[in-house]
Amino acid sequence: MAVEVRIPTILRTYTGDQKSVEANGASLSALIDDLESNHPGIKERLVEAKDGSVDLRRFVNVYVNDEDVRFLGGLDAPVTDGDQVVVLPAVAGG
Amino acid sequence: MLIIDRATYDGIVAHAKRDHPDEACGIVAGPEGSDRPERLQEMVNAAGSPTFYEFDSTELLALYKELWAREEEPVVVYHSHTATEAYPSRTDIGLANEPGAHYVLVSTREHGNKDGSVEFRSYRIVDGQVTEEEVTVVDALPPAPTSQGEPDGR
Numbered sequence: 001m002a003v004e005v006r007i008p009t010i011l012r013t014y015t016g017d018q019k020s021v022e023a024n025g026a027s028l029s030a031l032i033d034d035l036e037s038n039h040p041g042i043k044e045r046l047v048e049a050k051d052g053s054v055d056l057r058r059f060v061n062v063y064v065n066d067e068d069v070r071f072l073g074g075l076d077a078p079v080t081d082g083d084q085v086v087v088l089p090a091v092a093g094g
Numbered sequence: 095m096l097i098i099d100r101a102t103y104d105g106i107v108a109h110a111k112r113d114h115p116d117e118a119c120g121i122v123a124g125p126e127g128s129d130r131p132e133r134l135q136e137m138v139n140a141a142g143s144p145t146f147y148e149f150d151s152t153e154l155l156a157l158y159k160e161l162w163a164r165e166e167e168p169v170v171v172y173h174s175h176t177a178t179e180a181y182p183s184r185t186d187i188g189l190a191n192e193p194g195a196h197y198v199l200v201s202t203r204e205h206g207n208k209d210g211s212v213e214f215r216s217y218r219i220v221d222g223q224v225t226e227e228e229v230t231v232v233d234a235l236p237p238a239p240t241s242q243g244e245p246d247g248r
Contacts, residue, residue, distance in 0.1 A: 009167075010191045059189055061151045068151045088158055091119070091192075092141075092148035093173060094185035 006086040014042040029075040059090040095228045096196045096216040105134045110174035114202040117147040122170035131169040147173045172198035180213035190219035
C-alpha cells in the first residue's frame with residue numbers, strides 16, 4: 001500500500017502528465033522526499049527554506065484526507081498508507 | 095480569444111460591483127478541454143481586502159473536488175481590481191497557476207458599487223508571460239459538440 005498524491009496541472013510536468021502518483025512516507029515531509037526521488041524537481045515547488053528551516057510554500061495547499069495540513073502540523077503531519085493527499089496551488093493574487 | 099455568454103459576463107460584473115471596494119474572485123467552470131465557460135462559481139475572498147484576493151483553502155479543495163467529479167476545469171479565473179486598471183499585477187502573474195485558464199480582470203475603479211461600465215479584460219498567463227486576448231460576448235455559447243460514438247481507432 002502507499003499514499004495516493006493528487007498532482008495539480010501546473011506540476012504535472014514533473015509526473016509525466018499523471019494526475020496522481022503514489023508515494024510513501026510516515027510524514028508529509030518524508031512523503032515529499034519520496035516524491036522527489038521519483039519526480040526530481042517537484043520538492044522545490046512545494047517547500048522553501050525559511051529562517052533556517054524548511055516549510056511548505058505559502059501559496060501551496062496540501063491536504064491529507066481533506067484536511068489542510070497547516071492544521072495537522074504542516075510538514076510534520078502524519079501520513080498513513082491508504083491516505084489521500086491532494087496538492088493544490090492557491091488561487092490568489094493582488 | 096475568450097468567448098463568454100452575456101449572463102456569465104453580467105454575473106462576474108455584478109459580483110465585482112457587489113464586493114467593491116474589496117476584490118471579488120471566482121471561476122467559470124467548463125468541461126475539461128472544451129474551452130467553454132459554462133458554470134459561474136463565485137468564491138469568497140478569504141483575504142477580504144481591496145488589494146489582495148485568495149480562495150479559502152477549504153473552499154478551494156471543495157471546489158476542485160467538485161470539478162474533478164464533474165470532469166470540469168476552471169476555464170476562467172476572475173478577480174477584480176478596485177482602484178487600478180484591469181491588468182494583472184506582479185502578484186497576479188507570480189501566482190497564476192492555471193496555464194490553461196483565461197484570467198479575467200475586472201476593474202471597478204470608475205463606478206464602484208454603482209451602475210456604469212467596467213473594464214473587463216482577459217489574459218493568458220503562462221510562465222510569467224502575460225498575453226491579452228480579445229473578449230467576445232455572445233447571447234449564448236454555441237451548442238457543445240456531441241461526442242457520441244467516438245471512433246477508437248481499432
